[in-house]
Amino acid sequence: MVRFIVQALVTMVGLWLADFLIAGVEFLSTGSLIAAAIILGIVNAFVRPILVVVTFPITVITLGLFLLVVNAAMIGLTSMFLGGFVVDGLWPGIGAAIVTGIVSWIAGAFIPDEARG
Numbered sequence: 301m302v303r304f305i306v307q308a309l310v311t312m313v314g315l316w317l318a319d320f321l322i323a324g325v326e327f328l329s330t331g332s333l334i335a336a337a338i339i340l341g342i343v344n345a346f347v348r349p350i351l352v353v354v355t356f357p358i359t360v361i362t363l364g365l366f367l368l369v370v371n372a373a374m375i376g377l378t379s380m381f382l383g384g385f386v387v388d389g390l391w392p393g394i395g396a397a398i399v400t401g402i403v404s405w406i407a408g409a410f411i412p413d414e415a416r417g
Contacts, residue, residue, distance in 0.1 A: 304341060310407040312337035314400030321399055324392030332384025340378045348374050371397035 315336055318325045327333045351370050352359070359366040372393030379387040387393045 306411060307404075308337045308341050310404055310411075311340055311400060313407070314403035315340070315396065317403060318396035318399040322392050322395040324386075324388035325396045326386045328384040328386075332382060336378055336382055336385045339381055340374065343374050343378055343381075347377065368394050368397050371401065375400070 312333055315325075315327070316333055319327050319333075327336065348370065351373065352367070355366060355370060359370075369390075372390060375396050376387050376390075376393045379385045387396065
């Protein structure tokens, strides 16, 4: 449970930063940001693994770059579930995926292993 909470907080920071940096990504309220982080965590836990397996051949061909599209799709799916979170297309979704991924990568360097699971 601690791992999910820490990951949700890191995701929330990444999504907030994406809202700030990427045109086309917008949150209508702080509650939407919190809900988006939680829903994105759930979507990444259940839907993303299936999509990663299905798209494995194209991921190999693109040397892993297609995972950005998969991550953008997960962010877009989250925005479809949540009315207060807007992603205006594929490119803002990819930008949000990049920003969120970089924030997660940086946070992973500072969070001790016992908190990450």
